Amino acid sequence: MHYALAPRTFLFSHYFYTGLRIATGILGLTFLAYAIADLPTAVAVAMGALCTSLMDMPSPLRHKFNEMLAGVLLCSVVALLVSLSSQVGWLLYTVIVLVSFLSSMMVVYGRKAMPLQFAALFVMMLSSEAPSTPLQALQHGALFFLGGAGYMAYAMVVVWRLQRRLKxxxxxxxxxxxxxxxxxxxxxxxxxxxxxxxxxxxxxxxxxxxxxxxxxxxxxxxxxxxxxxxxxxxxxxxxxxxxxxxxxxxxxxxxxxxxxxxxxxxxxxxxxxxxxxxxxxxxxxxxxxxxxxxxxxxxxxxxxxxxxxxxxxxxxxxxxxxxxxxxxxxxxxxxxxxxxxxxxxxxxxxxxxxxxxxxxSDMTPFLTQQRYSIGMLLANLRWSSPVFRFALRVAMAISVGLVSSRWLPWTSHGYWTALTIAVILKPSFSMTRQRRADRFIGTLIGCMITAVILHVVHSPALLMGFMFVATVAGAAFLSIKYRYTAIAASVQALLLIGLTVPQGGSGIGERLLDTVLGTLIATFFSYVLPNWEYQNLPRLVDAVLDANRKYMAAAADLLLKRTGDDIEYRVSRKQVMDSLATLGAALGRMLDEPAAKRRASAELNGFIVQNYVLVAHIAALRLLLQRYPDKVPAAEVETALEGMFARVAGSLAPARDVVPAPTEQRTTWIADWPGWAPLQRRLRLLQEDAAQVALSHAAVGDALGRG
Structure with missing residues (x-):
């Protein structure tokens, strides 16, 4: 179980702090706008704050500022464009398709861009609900921007004050x-x-x-x-x-x-x-x-x-x-x-x-370097790009969802259907499958909870209290248990209807039906233009082997004292662990895909474990040399290490570059140094496991080739 899901630790986690910060900011700005103006103004401001809050994640201050500013500007432009085109049907659907496609292309920039993609889709759906005149569209866009900018200023101040606490x-x-x-x-x-x-x-x-x-x-x-x-x-x-x-x-x-x-x-x-x-x-x-x-x-x-x-x-x-x-x-x-x-x-x-x-002094090699270049996006505008195919899939699915929702016999909120599609459809089939179950079950439970609340509670103040709790929970569980977020989001939306629309409880059935429709559409499109994980596996396997070669070279430089510090060793260790984590995550996602799309799962497990053990051997070897610092026979130890690293390099070399490994020479036993026996044993095991890595790599290649 995730540590933040335990009551003992949840209230002290950054997830709870984030949820509390987001709920306070959104509802605080909404009440402030309502006190100054009227309900439509407050709703527009709340939309801006809500969309900007999706970018409010734990980040260094400068990164957070850039990410939230990008969210405010992009979402404000989307809100304005969609509102301006809302009175012309064909223009509105053209803008929706373009926004869906272009926002989904942003996932090329990695996980940090995924909240921005969803925020753009979210504001697009909300802004498309009611036709607006040009003047109303400009007012809506301006109020949305004010809400987003206000939330951004609030969040930056709070995070700046609590920076050490977040760390x-x-x-x-x-x-x-x-x-x-x-x-x-x-x-x-x-x-x-x-x-x-x-x-x-x-x-x-x-x-x-x-x-x-x-x-x-x-x-x-x-x-x-x-x-x-x-x-x-x-x-x-x-x-x-x-x-x-x-x-x-x-x-x-x-x-x-x-x-x-x-x-x-x-x-x-x-x-x-x-x-x-x-x-x-x-x-x-x-x-x-x-x-x-x-x-x-x-x-x-x-x-x-x-x-x-x-x-x-x-x-x-x-x-x-x-x-x-x-x-x-x-x-x-x-x-x-x-x-x-x-x-x-x-x-x-x-x-x-x-x-x-x-x-x-330079920590750059250890830190995540986020680059947002237009060239990266343009380079993926090709049919073979998984991101391009994902963007097409999202644009088609959302378009179908919005069109079909208008043909339903009940009074449909089209954005509920489209929002369900946006939540469920993810770049990988595995993530889509998990989100599908969480969204459907979470919405069902959320509707049941809201029905009970609206039946029992009639005080607006108490209903606002429940909505505050739901807002906190929705943000707090977003990245650790999305099912809880789905429950909270349903409660939040339906309580808002209950507070602002007489007899708003009728929205419960409609939300359920729209969620079912969105789930069915998202499920269908998850098989359209798919990108199966096995297609990326050869590249990820080669990346692991390449990272391990570099790690072995860095370990050799460190243990043979060719370098004055261990920074290259630490960087290469990070890189090999990151590559193993990436391959392991891809394998886990593949196992969630249809059986016909799974390849070489046993061989890949073996390959990952063997590489992992090889890294552990190097860590053990380094500690062994630190454990016996006295009377070290430097020349003999250096010779043994050089021979071992040469043989390991031969085992891990690409097939086209393989050279005969040096012949293992008989070593003189050195009884005066207590580390000699464990060193010889460790070097032997390390060489054996390096050979096993090579065999596992060949087995993976054969299995993927057969697939």
Whole structure:
């Protein structure tokens, strides 16, 4: 369950704060306009505020200003154009088709542009309902602009005042996801759980974690932190160091489960990892409350039991020795994880600015770079572009929805049908399918709730209170549980009718029927000009392999001390994790598509997991070298690392570039350095898994080729 859906954490999340901010702004501006003017003026102002609020997302201040300004200007132009053309039927439908198509083309700019696309469609539908004279259209456009500009000014002031609080909440969300990710690892030590299935869950969670971590980077690392934000920066970096430690534990599950299936060892390891997850969650919980955190967890009994088990192990040979080495390595990593969590707690309690800041001055490689060039949009005006086909699909579906709604026997609100289509139709079939279910079920429940409210409550003040709650909920759950947003949006719209139109409860049945019609039309058009996920998979698979090659090269430079800092290593690690997250998300969406459109799902799962394990090996190798800093035989270690990286590069090289890997040379045993045996074992496992990545890549290619 998403952390913000739990009552214990919801009221302290940025989702609730955003919902509260949006509801206060929209209703506040509406009441202000109504107090100064009349109801039609207040409605026009409310429309501008509502459409602009769709762009009110957690972002750095400069980005938020640009995004909201784009929303105000674009939506005001759309409102004016649609209103001006509303008296001429053919012109109105021409404008609707063009706006639907051009606004949907904006998704080429990524997820940040999707709220702007919906805002443009939303204002288009609302403005097309009633014919307007040119003067009325100009007045409507001006009032819409005032509402949007007023909301923008309000939101910027509030977010500026609460900027540190927002950064805390976004950082806490990343910590909550790290706790979920860590807790999933506890299941890897449970013999009752399928290891391949648990690894697949880990990879899926890693995709979510990567997204939350990027949101944290974008807010916390952009610009110079104030003295009051130094703690957030230090917790942020401690979180990423902890993440690498947790990641490094992914390399030895198979050996441990094979040799220690019975006995107390695996349950002990699972308990320690589970406690570590709760400990990380405690940091996140304290962060959302703006309090220093302290560990609520005591690891001592499990650590003593683990030490006893390790002392009782007899030195084995062959596979037994390898399993014991894996156990000792895992025990060391878990101790380091626990120590790093203690550092995380300490970072949250440090005086402002007391901890040393990270040495990097240029954070650009770690931050999301959003580019809005007209060239990108023009380059996608071609039949083969998935965005172009999506834009055509939306324009056709909305046009059909508006036309068909006028032929219905009941008094139809055409924009309800079109709005349902706009909400449901998304660039991918998987997202469309999920939205379809959420929209239909949410509308049904919302209509039932509103019917009860209107039957029982007759006080306008109480109805306004319910509408405020619905507005908060609609914005708060938009990106975490759209079904709740659909419920809230239905309650909000129908309560508004109940407040402004006598006997407005009759709108409940009409909204249900219009939603059914919109759902049917959206379902039909989801199969028109589709873009199936398997068509993009070869490109995404190659991107993962390319990112892993660069990561291996950066790791070689760092471990062989060819570079003075680890910034390139961190950047390349981010890139390989992002590419794995992108491929994993595409695989998840493909599995929601019709069975005939699924390709190589088992092979892709194997490929993702193998690449993920390879990254974990590098993290474990880096930590191993840090764990044994004394008496390091530099020349021998460098030779071993160079040979390993050369063989890994040979395994990961593109087929056309494959060169014979260097022959593995016999290495001299160095007993004086305690890290030599674990180093040799780690290098051997890393090379074996690199070879498995190559085999998995070939299997994916064969399976996609057969498909």
């Amino acid at each position: 805390q909440q976004v950082l806490a969300e990343a910590l909550y996801e790290l706790a979920v990710y860590t807790n999933l690892k506890a299941g890897c030590y449970d013999m009752a759980t399928s290891l391949p299935r648990q690894m697949e869950k880990l990879v899926r969670e890693q995709s979510i974690l990567a997204e939350r971590q990027q949101a944290s980077r974008d807010l916390i690392l952009r610009g110079k932190p104030t003295p009051g934000e130094a703690i957030l920066v230090q917790v942020h970096y401690a979180m990423f160091d902890l993440y690498e430690l947790v990641l490094s534990t992914d390399t030895d599950y198979g050996a441990l489960r094979q040799h220690f299936a019975s006995g107390p060892i695996l349950p002990l390891l699972g308990d320690l990892i589970g406690k570590a997850a709760r400990d990380i969650e405690a940091v996140a919980y304290a962060m959302t409350r703006d309090q220093p955190s302290r560990s609520p967890v005591d690891y001592e009994s499990e650590l003593r039991a683990l030490d006893t088990v390790l002392r009782e192990l007899e030195a084995g040979e062959g596979d037994g020795a390898d399993a014991q080495a894996a156990l000792r390595a895992t025990a060391n990593k878990i101790r380091e994880v626990i120590a790093m969590i203690a550092r995380l707690h300490a970072a949250s309690r440090a005086p402002y600015g007391a901890l040393p800041m990270v040495p990097y």
